[in-house]
Amino acid sequence: MDKHLSEEDSDNIDWDTEDELEIQDTTLSSCRDLRTNGQYAISGDGEASSSSVPGQSTFIQKFLVMGFSEESIAKAIEQNGENSDLVLDALLTLKQNFPSCPPDIATSQAIEDSPEEQPSASPHLEPCINSDDSSSEYNENFLDDVYEEDSWSSDSDYCTNSAKQCYVKEESSSLSEKEQTILFLANMGYPVEEVSIAMERCGPEASLAELTDFICAAQMARAEDPYLPEDVKPKLNHGSGGYKKRKMFNQLCKSKKPRAIFDEETIRLPKPMIGFGVPTESVPAIVRRTIPEQAFGPPFFYYENVALAPKGVWDTISRFLYDIEPEFVDSKYFCATARKRGYIHNLPIENRFPLLPLPPRTINEALPLTKKWWPSWDPRTKLNCLQTAIGSARLTDRIRKAVEAFDGEPPMRVQKFVLDQCRKWNLVWVGRNKVAPLEPDEFEMLLGFPKNHTRGGGISRTDRYKSLGNSFQVDTVAYHLSVLKDMFPNGMNVLSLFSGIGGAEVALYRLGIQLNNVVSVEKSEVNRNIVRSWWEQTNQRGNLIDFDDVQQLNGDRLEQLIDSFGGFDLLIGGSPCNNLAGSNRVSRDGLEGKESSLFYDYVRILDLVKSIMSRQR
DNA sequence: TCCATTATGATTGTCCCT
DNA sequence: AGGGACAATCATAATGGA
Numbered sequence: 070m071d072k073h074l075s076e077e078d079s080d081n082i083d084w085d086t087e088d089e090l091e092i093q094d095t096t097l098s099s100c101r102d103l104r105t106n107g108q109y110a111i112s113g114d115g116e117a118s119s120s121s122v123p124g125q126s127t128f129i130q131k132f133l134v135m136g137f138s139e140e141s142i143a144k145a146i147e148q149n150g151e152n153s154d155l156v157l158d159a160l161l162t163l164k165q166n167f168p169s170c171p172p173d174i175a176t177s178q179a180i181e182d183s184p185e186e187q188p189s190a191s192p193h194l195e196p197c198i199n200s201d202d203s204s205s206e207y208n209e210n211f212l213d214d215v216y217e218e219d220s221w222s223s224d225s226d227y228c229t230n231s232a233k234q235c236y237v238k239e240e241s242s243s244l245s246e247k248e249q250t251i252l253f254l255a256n257m258g259y260p261v262e263e264v265s266i267a268m269e270r271c272g273p274e275a276s277l278a279e280l281t282d283f284i285c286a287a288q289m290a291r292a293e294d295p296y297l298p299e300d301v302k303p304k305l306n307h308g309s310g311g312y313k314k315r316k317m318f319n320q321l322c323k324s325k326k327p328r329a330i331f332d333e334e335t336i337r338l339p340k341p342m343i344g345f346g347v348p349t350e351s352v353p354a355i356v357r358r359t360i361p362e363q364a365f366g367p368p369f370f371y372y373e374n375v376a377l378a379p380k381g382v383w384d385t386i387s388r389f390l391y392d393i394e395p396e397f398v399d400s401k402y403f404c405a406t407a408r409k410r411g412y413i414h415n416l417p418i419e420n421r422f423p424l425l426p427l428p429p430r431t432i433n434e435a436l437p438l439t440k441k442w443w444p445s446w447d448p449r450t451k452l453n454c455l456q457t458a459i460g461s462a463r464l465t466d467r468i469r470k471a472v473e474a475f476d477g478e479p480p481m482r483v484q485k486f487v488l489d490q491c492r493k494w495n496l497v498w499v500g501r502n503k504v505a506p507l508e509p510d511e512f513e514m515l516l517g518f519p520k521n522h523t524r525g526g527g528i529s530r531t532d533r534y535k536s537l538g539n540s541f542q543v544d545t546v547a548y549h550l551s552v553l554k555d556m557f558p559n560g561m562n563v564l565s566l567f568s569g570i571g572g573a574e575v576a577l578y579r580l581g582i583q584l585n586n587v588v589s590v591e592k593s594e595v596n597r598n599i600v601r602s603w604w605e606q607t608n609q610r611g612n613l614i615d616f617d618d619v620q621q622l623n624g625d626r627l628e629q630l631i632d633s634f635g636g637f638d639l640l641i642g643g644s645p646c647n648n649l650a651g652s653n654r655v656s657r658d659g660l661e662g663k664e665s666s667l668f669y670d671y672v673r674i675l676d677l678v679k680s681i682m683s684r685q686r
Numbered sequence: 687t688c689c690a691t692t693a694t695g696a697t698t699g700t701c702c703c704t
Numbered sequence: 705a706g707g708g709a710c711a712a713t714c715a716t717a718a719t720g721g722a
């Protein structure tokens with residue numbers, strides 16, 4: 070692993086790696102060890118991969134992350150083999166035992182809580198500080214401090230002795246009936262506070278149906294209350310509305326096949342997709358939002374992924390990130406190319422400002438040479454999303470031949486074929502009857518990167534497209550981050566996960582925010598080289614520390630980093646979209662897919678950073 | 687081995703009509 | 705409500721040549 074470290078800091082941080090390598094041979098014999106292996110172990114296969122936990126560990130890891138005990142997992146695997154669905158069903162059937170619900174309902178609910186829907190009422194699993202043996206002494210002291218106030222961890226089924234070593238997640242069986250009911254309803258999306266109120270008002274014997282009716286009625290009453298401020302009212306017209314929840318529940322209790330019902334539960338995309346506002350459109354209304362107290366910084370955090378993910382994915386992401394409403398923005402409101410993305414962050418949204426100069430916002434302005442050849446029957450003014458692959462020469466040849474066959478305008482049928490392909494592959498007109506895919510430097514320009522940002526230094530043309538296609542649109546992200554400029558006049562310490570080609574760093578730099586310490590995690594070596602090269606070329610005075618694997622950022626390492634420069638001001642990153650993106654024909658497996666499940670590492674690291682920093686304050 | 691090239695749909699959502 | 709047309713989509717894997 071190559072670690073770049075500036076001279077100043079190299080003495081302050083303990084960069085030993087032996088402790089990580091030792092973990093490999095630990096047996097899966099105890100809760101602590103299992104979790105260490107499954108969730109946090111450094112991969113030992115030598116690849117620069119962020120998800121290269123070998124075979125069984127990966128399989129077990131999925132379920133550990135969900136909070137199941139290792140005994141249950143082992144049992145379920147024994148009975149069902151390594152079949153995710155079967156094992157999950159078995160685990161959930163074992164685990165769930167809701168008192169007010171018939172057994173078949175409880176099971177249905179349980180089965181329904183497939184990974185995609187799984188996160189429970191409190192998805193914020195207490196962070197498990199990596200506790201490989203070489204550092205357990207430190208961790209025990211550390212965690213006692215951090216989780217002093219945590220009353221739940223002491224009697225957890227998962228953690229029997231010194232305990233708070235593991236993710237602490239309560240088994241239903243050890244909860245009171247009341248708590249189980251709350252958990253169940255919270256699982257369905259009802260706010261915990263409202264459930265509590267409903268239980269008080271309806272009495273201890275109330276059925277779930279009564280409770281949901283009460284909550285629903287209360288929500289509708291508040292929604293219609295003209296004296297309540299808008300941001301306090303429940304959004305009944307959204308997917309998360311009480312009415313739909315109640316309907317869902319009632320159907321669930323009757324239905325044999327509840328899956329379809331739960332699949333209806335999705336966050337809806339705004340139209341137009343301008344999030345909480347963009348500089349170029351008139352602001353829809355006064356946007357105000359409330360962020361849960363838990364979500365407040367420090368640090369600020371900013372998470373990004375594709376907006377058009379499979380159903381339920383954003384619900385899950387949001388639940389793991391404090392139920393903050395995602396801000397969905399299409400970058401076509403910032404530049405000449407579309408890029409529909411969701412952002413979950415705890416940044417203020419007032420007084421944002423855009424990067425200057427404002428980038429060209431039409432194809433015409435961005436690519437002036439295409440104007441001469443642009444046929445009148447091609448109405449496009451914006452490009453579609455820049456992806457990781459480009460159209461083939463064969464295709465552009467077919468298009469040339471198709472258009473060439475006619476003197477004036479081709480017939481509608483040909484026009485449609487050509488336009489469909491041009492939209493699909495983002496082709497532009499570069500000559501008479503000639504279309505072509507965009508060049509890498511045009512990708513850079515459209516995405517807000519400096520020219521040649523990804524050029525040279527050993528990167529292939531194919532990889533340039535790939536890295537750029539996976540990147541932020543800088544102007545969009547910078548607009549959201551702009552509120553930080555006044556807050557950090559002396560610069561920031563940034564933890565950048567899945568950095569790619571450094572979209573976050575470039576955005577902050579272009580905002581004129583000084584980068585004091587940047588810890589960057591990126592598995593691709595060429596991408597790390599690009600960021601380091603940019604760092605040096607822009608004469609940064611701060612420190613750039615990079616890692617190749619998120620698994621390396623365990624509690625120890627984060628503690629060291631935070632100690633060495635006093636904490637992070639911003640945690641930013643977009644986790645891999647491979648298994649979420651619509652372009653993926655092969656493995657669009659959702660959030661639990663091979664790459665996209667690294668989202669849970671974002672959550673893990675965010676929780677760790679928050680814990681360590683709250684302890685130090 | 688690296689790199690360039692190429693072909694490979696399905697899942698969503700929206701809109702419009704009945 | 706419901707069906708059908710329409711449109712968009714941070715990709716993967718196989719192949720062949722250098």
